[in-house]
Amino acid sequence: MLKRFGFMLLSGAALVALASGANAQEKQRAEVMHWWTSGGEAAAVKVFADRFDAAGGQWVDSAIAGGEAARAAAINRIVGGNPPVSSQFNTGRQFDDLVGQDLLADLSAVANEGGWAKVVPQAIVDAASRDGKFYAVPVNIHGQNWMFYNTAVLQKAGVSEAPANWDDFFAMLDKLKASGVTPIAWGGQAWQEALVFDAVLFGEGGKDLFLKVYKDHDEEVVKSEGFRKAVEAFGKLRNYVDPGAPGRNWNDATAMVITGKAGIQIMGDWAKGDFINAKMTPGQDAGCAILPGEQGYIMGGDVFVFPKLGGSAEATPVQALLAKTMLDPETQIEFNKVKGSIPVRTDVDTSKMDVCAQKGAALVKDPAKQIPSVNFLISADTVGQIQDAVTNFFSNPSASTDDFIETYAGIIGSAD
Known part of the structure; x- marks a missing residue:
């Protein structure tokens, strides 16, 4: 009787194993x-x-x-x-x-x-x-035009709230620099620098200019005063990054903000996932703001x-x-x-x-606040050309604004 019971147990285990194997095979x-x-x-x-x-x-x-x-x-x-x-x-x-x-x-x-x-x-x-x-x-x-920041670092530097305009933004960076931290955690890769450029371009020129450049491929708009102001504001950011920025991955830049080595990061909101993973609460110790003000969301x-x-x-x-x-x-x-x-x-x-x-x-x-990113509007090849132009300009402090605009206009004019 004991032998028979043991056989039944063995058989049951075998059936379970066979059933488990069958289920595994059935899974897609x-x-x-x-x-x-x-x-x-x-x-x-x-x-x-x-x-x-x-x-x-x-x-x-x-x-x-x-x-x-x-x-x-x-x-x-x-x-x-x-x-x-x-x-x-x-x-x-x-x-x-x-x-x-x-x-x-x-x-x-x-x-x-x-x-x-x-x-x-x-x-x-x-x-x-x-x-x-x-x-x-x-x-x-x-959202690609977010500014994430370490609230404690900003408060220590005398900044109590996120900037609402470009004057406030650069004043904040000056205060951060004076406090002894790196103002901007900068990811020195072409795609990251182009993302920041687009955030500045939209922030300076608004939806109309942004879409005329990327959707309409309007060379004359690239040569406008509004576009020039955006280029100058972008170039000014060179004064607020650290020497270790070239080649830095975005998540390494995020870590600088998390650990208090830098004040802010201009990045898409995938960076927020790393703040959350580091147990920093978005909107509290990990601050967030659309750069600057809330004109629209680059999607x-x-x-x-x-x-x-x-x-x-x-x-x-x-x-x-x-x-x-x-x-x-x-x-x-x-x-x-x-x-x-x-x-x-x-x-x-x-x-x-x-x-x-x-x-x-x-x-x-x-819908008025929905701003399609450049990836929606131009080909991957054109995006690559723009990224190269932006990073070449940013990495060279003596680069001419006029030359950059001329290069950019040529890329946009031939965009597909």
């Missing part, structure tokens, strides 16, 4: 390529992974540090015939060539079922679509594309499940709370998100 595996490797980013991507696993999938993480490196690796695999299930790109035109080569799945059926076009800002719908078809899943909205963000698998023109079941999971309302709130961004869906309740996120979400609800 999805290799996802991305560049979210900093502390806050890793915590955010885990939300997607956990929610996808809970929905019946199996997230296979493929993280590659650095946006350019990750995109290049994904493109090589897609073009080479060994695509991942999904891969991250920035919202905009970075995946144009993949669409042109007919290498991405059409997500329109999933998008129509989920009513994406009704709950996502039109500029982002346009950026995720080509010829009326969805080729990417937008997962967030990143960037992230999307995931879904390469064609097995010859299917549309998303496969595993791709559809992943896409639905990413845009699920609860997932959107949970993910963006950690990521530092705001939900791409405008129909979710953001009242329990941090005060910086609530401020951003309120701005985005007003």
